[in-house]
Amino acid sequence: MxxxxxxxxxxxxxxxxxxxxxxxxxxxxxxxxxxxxxxxxxxxxxxxxxxxxxxxxxxxxxxxxxxGFVDAHAHYPQTAIIASWGKRLIDWLNAYTFPEEMRFSDPAHAAEIAGRYFDLTLSNGTTTVCSYCTIHPESVEAFFAEARARGLRAFAGKTCMDRDTAPEGLRDSAQSAHDDSKRLLERWHGVDRLSYVITPRFSPTSTPEQLAALGALWAENPSCLMQTHLSEQTDEIAWVKSLYPQARDYLDTYEAHGLLGPGALFGHAIHLEPRERDRLKEVDASLIHCPTSNTFIGSGLFDMDGLSREGHRIGLATDTGGGSSFSMLRTMAAAYEVAQLRHRALHPAELWWLATQGSARALRAGDRIGxxxxxxxxxxxxxxxxxxxxxxxxxxxxxxxxxxxxxxxxxxxxxxxxxxxxxxxxxxxxx
Structure with a gap:
């Protein structure tokens, strides 16, 4: 009826x-x-x-x-560590994120957190999330099973890390990252309202071999999105340069391995070089603004005015748990405040659009949701x-x-x- x-x-x-x-x-x-x-x-x-x-x-x-609100970048496994005090990005990962993510090899723990996460997001009016999981396939299974049971449109993927910059308990390999991702993709992508996302965490925790393996998987499955992080903090960028000395810039570490194109989602994208801005616009990749995270961890101020004037595809996200709220209302408020610091007063119509249709377009789902x-x-x-x-x-x-x-x-x-x-x-x- x-x-x-x-x-x-x-x-x-x-x-x-x-x-x-x-x-x-x-x-x-x-x-x-x-x-x-x-x-x-x-x-x-x-x-x-x-x-x-x-x-x-x-x-x-x-x-x-x-x-309903569309959250274009989140880490559901970090639900329990949201609002953890006092660290820059790299220290924050080592002190809080990685120890918590190790727990997701346990299917019962993964299921418990997935249920809690969707309770929190739905109570805040968020009806679609694009989330990173952990290296454990169990974390992906739990997320998709919970989203499917609630009838949600949801995006997620197994986070891949094989470099010794990640702790031993959270490392896979180039081959297992490819194989696990492919198996999960074949099981979940396109089932009901679910979409698999190929997910290298970021260049510092992946070897070139793993990035290439995931780039090959994406080329074989172009209907999937690919999500990762880009230019979140200045010390992170310096770290990337030390690990990839031949790369022209941070974006090039992805581009050289087949991880740049339409359907790519780059979280943060604060400290972009001119070449990076040009290439991201040229390929029509999506930039995901995470304002509460960027201020909470001290990353910097996203250039909403400049990037939107250039015609970039931009979404909005909580980035929980680096972000300090599950609420897209709070995220809109933070986006307004960040833009004010860069001398741009975002109109309420723009803020609401970013949290709905803008994020849906960033996820290439603007014809279905938002x-x-x-x-x-x-x-x-x-x-x-x-x-x-x-x-x-x-x-x-x-x-x-x-x-x-x-x-x-x-x-x-x-x-x-x-x-x-x-x-x-x-x-x-x-x-």
């Missing part, structure tokens, strides 16, 4: 980073018709009621209906724009949608997420 969800409606007919806020469309009393897991119609509430009198009606009042339009998958959230007294009093003075929405972007949390639908099915909110 069709369901007609009523409320305020926010959707996009273009890219506000390029076209301005007029690319967004807002209906103060609109609706979304859902049937068979897909959005069948979007329009004014009264028109949809007349056209579909048999549909079951869910009236969300003045809540804002939007596409917007409210006929034919799109019905991943929908209802957002309370007066979820706390502080937000309510500010929104009460709003003269338009953007003034009403911006306080929720800057101060909102999981209390703002009133309801979540994934694939057209309303999910019970975790207590």
């Amino acid at each position: 069709a369901e007609l969800i009523l409320g305020q409606v926010l959707r996009y007919e273009g890219n506000p980073m390029e076209e301005g806020a007029d690319a967004a469309r807002h209906s103060a009393r609109g609706g979304v018709l859902v049937e068979g897991g897909l959005i069948r119609a979007v329009g004014e509430a009264d028109d949809l009621r007349r056209a579909h009198p048999q549909a079951r009606v869910t009236d969300c009042g003045t809540h804002l209906l939007s596409a 917007n409210l339009a006929p034919g799109m998958e019905a991943d929908i959230i209802a957002v309370d724009l007066a979820s706390t007294p502080a937000i309510a009093q500010r929104a009460g003075r709003a003269g338009d949608l953007w003034e009403a929405l911006f306080p929720t972007i800057m101060m909102g949390d999981d209390r703002a997420v009133a309801a979540v639908w994934a694939g057209g099915r309303r999910l019970e909110q975790p207590a």
Whole structure:
């Protein structure tokens, strides 16, 4: 039976980073018709009621209906170590990340954390995640099994590391990385709403042989995405240069091994050389902005204004657990603050687009998720724009949608997420 969800409606007919806020469309009393897991119609509430009198009606009042948030870069195995104190990237990996990731050889632990992770992300309105797992196939199995059970569109892959810069308990080999990834890919890629992502952690923890093996696997499976890290911190870049002395720059360590092209997702991309910016734009790779992580670990300030003006494909992400929140609202707030430090005031329409359609486009899934339009998958959230007294009093003075929405972007949390639908099915909110 069709369901007609009523409320305020926010959707996009273009890219506000390029076209301005007029690319967004807002209906103060609109609706979304859902049937068979897909959005069948979007329009004014009264028109949809007349056209579909048999549909079951869910009236969300003045809540804002939007596409669910899309988190384009996360590490679900780091769920339990989020908000760990006081380290730069390399020390942070050694002190917190690697010891925690060693635990994921245990299927029971992997399953427990996967369940907790999706409870947390869904409670914050995130309906799609692209996650790194660990070197253990068990971590991938747990993530995909949990996502499938909840009917989510999800992206993930086995993290690959074979260089002695990673601890012994977290190293595979060039051959096993290829073979494990291929086996997992064949098992999960394209099953229901799941997509496998080829995942070298980053150049410092992979040998050239492993990068080449994964590049070959990607060439054999071009429908997959490839995710890794790029130019997150200046000391990381110096480390890469010492390990790859023949490379022209950090990006070249991937490019030389077949790991640059459409469908490549590069997390962070803060300290890019001019050649790197040109090549990334030329091949239409995706850059994933992780603002809470970049400030929490002291990495630097992403050049949102310059890169968007150049026409780069940009997504937004929590980067949990280096990022300090599971919330894409908090991530939007951090993106606003980082851009302000680089003298660019991102409009609320741009911030919301980055967290929905922008991230979906970065994942090459913008035709399926990240917007409210006929034919799109019905991943929908209802957002309370007066979820706390502080937000309510500010929104009460709003003269338009953007003034009403911006306080929720800057101060909102999981209390703002009133309801979540994934694939057209309303999910019970975790207590």
